[in-house]
Every structure is written in structure tokens, then in C-alpha cells.
Ligand SMILES: NC(=O)c1ccc[n+]([C@@H]2O[C@H](COP(=O)([O-])OP(=O)(O)OC[C@H]3O[C@@H](n4cnc5c(N)ncnc54)[C@H](O)[C@@H]3O)[C@@H](O)[C@H]2O)c1
């Protein structure tokens with residue numbers, strides 16, 4: 245048997261861990277590696293809660309390993325850097341998103357798409373190159389290779405900026421990749437949760453016209469008046485959906501559960517794409533395949549670009565801050 249998590253490495257750490265699929269987290273003493281030559285260590289100040297954390301805690305996807313310290317929207321202040329680190333210095337404000345490693349040799353890695361590297365290592369629930377389990381940001385400290393460190397510009401608030409490290413890049417990347425990040429383009433955002441609401445903000449800041457599509461009529465005010473979307477469709481209202489057929493250049497679907505997608509495809513112009521970023525526990529039942537695409541987070545270069553863009557355009561997530569104490 246290997247060593248206990250609190251003895252594997254020299255640096256003591258404290259976090260909140262899921263031990264089973266119940267959804268409860270409890271205090272957890274573990275350890276993190278010493279700061280390597282290319283590593284950045286930081287004190288965690290805030291960590292976002294993404295729906296993927298909930299899927300993982302509850303083992304919705306079937307590959308959870310316990311004890312699990314979730315959290316992949318992690319921000320804090322640098323406390324130590326390895327001797328080869330160039331990107332940041334002690335005192336800088338930084339973040340880590342969904343990944344902490346990849347092979348750095350394949351075509352994807354060479355093209356700044358570590359997120360599609362077959363050997364990509366998740367911030368938690370992955371086995372790191374040293375054979376130990378990775379632990380996420382619901383903890384007091386973090387250490388990661390500098391390639392996976394995102395520098396936070398001075399004016400981007402750490403608390404409301406943290407969710408951008410996953411939610412932000414997950415919507416920003418497909419907006420750019422599918423040519424939707426342009427004035428004159430009309431983008432649909434399905435689901436107004438964590439990903440969806442920052443999706444509206446990014447699409448607008450990139451110049452697109454935005455329509456929110458939701459099952460909840462009660463979200464109309466938030467969509468139009470707080471987030472500034474141009475229009476709002478209730479997905480069960482056949483008249484509204486019929487009237488909007490063939491009007492959208494692309495749709496980003498952020499829904500976290502299985503739901504019908506055929507009606508959404510009807511909203512697209514010809515050659516428009518429905519881009520699925522939600523990750524329900526079961527695959528969607530597809531009756532139509534044309535016009536469908538998927539997208540998973542984004543590479544590190546693009547994640548830094550997204551954070552810099554957010555700082556320039558004052559884009560942050562709407563947040564509620566929860567304190568934790570030992
Ligand atoms: N592709 C990626 O790289 C990536 C990255 C982050 C999150 N995700 C996934 O995206 C999804 C959304 O994450 P989030 O943090 O925004 O979650 P969230 O819970 O904040 O938002 C989900 C939204 O979906 C809506 N919804 C839930 N069930 C629905 C249903 N049956 N029909 C219609 N709407 C429904 C909710 O009302 C909510 O508005 C999750 O599945 C998450 O795992 C994927």
C-alpha cells in the first residue's frame with residue numbers, strides 16, 4: 245500500500261474532500277509536493293464552484309476517485325516560485341483552471357491545445373506524473389507547473405474573476421473557434437447558469453447579438469436587464485421558438501442535464517453550429533447530427549488571452565462568496 249495522502253509529500257495542506265457520492269465534503273489533511281524548478285506555489289484565496297465539481301463529487305461520470313478535493317477555478321497569491329520560473333514572481337495574483345499537466349510533445353500541446361492532449365491531467369481526480377492523486381482548490385494552498393498558471397491582471401477582482409478560469413474559457417473558446425466572436429453575428433446561449441451568464445457577457449463584449457434560450461421564464465429579467473442580452477426565448481413556448489427559426493449563427497448549449505436538442509438546431513441558420521459544452525451524466529439522444537459540435541475548456545495560451553480580455557472589458561462572474569474555516 246502507498247503512503248497516506250498526508251505523508252506523500254513534504255508540504256502539509258488542508259482542504260475539503262468528498263469521501264463518497266453523498267455530496268458532503270469534510271475536512272481533509274493531505275500534502276502537496278515541494279516547489280519544483282518549474283513550479284509556482286500559491287496561497288488559495290478563492291475557488292469557484294463549477295457544475296463539473298458537482299458531477300465529479302457525485303460520480304455522475306463514473307470515474308471519481310475518493311477522497312477527492314474538488315475545485316478548478318482557483319485563485320490566490322504566489323508564495324514561492326521554482327528557479328526556472330519566468331512567468332510570475334512572489335506576490336503576483338494568479339489562477340489555475342481545469343488542468344495541471346499534459347504531455348507537452350503531441351500536436352495538440354504544440355498548438356497550445358493542452359486541453360485536447362490525450363495525456364491531459366486534471367487539477368483533481370487525476371494521477372500526476374509522480375504517481376500521486378491531484379487535489380483541487382477547495383484547499384489552503386496550490387502548486388502547479390508554470391505552464392498551467394494564469395496571471396491575473398491588477399484590475400480583475402480575484403473572487404469574481406475565479407469562475408472565468410473554467411466557465412469563462414469554456415464559452416470564450418468556442419465563440420472564437422466557430423467565428424461567432426464578431427459584430428453582426430447572432431449567438432444563442434442555452435441555459436443561464438455559471439457558464440451561460442458569462443457566455444452572454446463575453447459574446448456581447450466580442451460584438452455579437454445575443455439571444456438567451458431558457459426553460460425558466462423567470463430568468464428573462466436577468467438576461468435582458470442585468471446581462472444585456474438582446475432577446476430571450478422560453479424553450480417550451482412554441483410560438484416564440486417558431487418565430488426565431490433560422491436566425492442564429494451559432495448556439496452555445498450549457499445545460500447540465502439531458503435535454504432535447506433537435507428544436508435548438510432549428511433555430512440555426514444553414515451551416516450554423518450548435519456547440520454542446522454541458523456535460524450531462526448520460527449522452528444526449530441525437531436524432532440530428534448535422535450542425536453539431538462540442539468544445540472542452542481551452543488551452544493555456546487562450547485562457548490567458550481570455551483573462552486579459554475579461555480584465556479589459558470588465559467581465560466578471562456574478563458571485564456569492566462563502567467563507568470556510570477550519
Ligand atoms: N465543456 C467543458 O469544458 C465544460 C466546462 C465546464 C462545465 N461544463 C459543464 O457544463 C454544464 C454547465 O455547468 P455550469 O457550471 O454552468 O452549471 P450551472 O448549474 O450553473 O448551469 C446549468 C444550467 O442548466 C440549466 N438546466 C439544468 N437542467 C436542465 C434541463 N433539464 N433543461 C434545461 N435546462 C436545464 C440550469 O437551470 C442552469 O441554468 C455542466 O454539465 C458542466 O459539467 C463543461
Ligand SMILES: [Zn+2]
Nearest residue numbers: 294296410411
Ligand atoms: Zn468547470
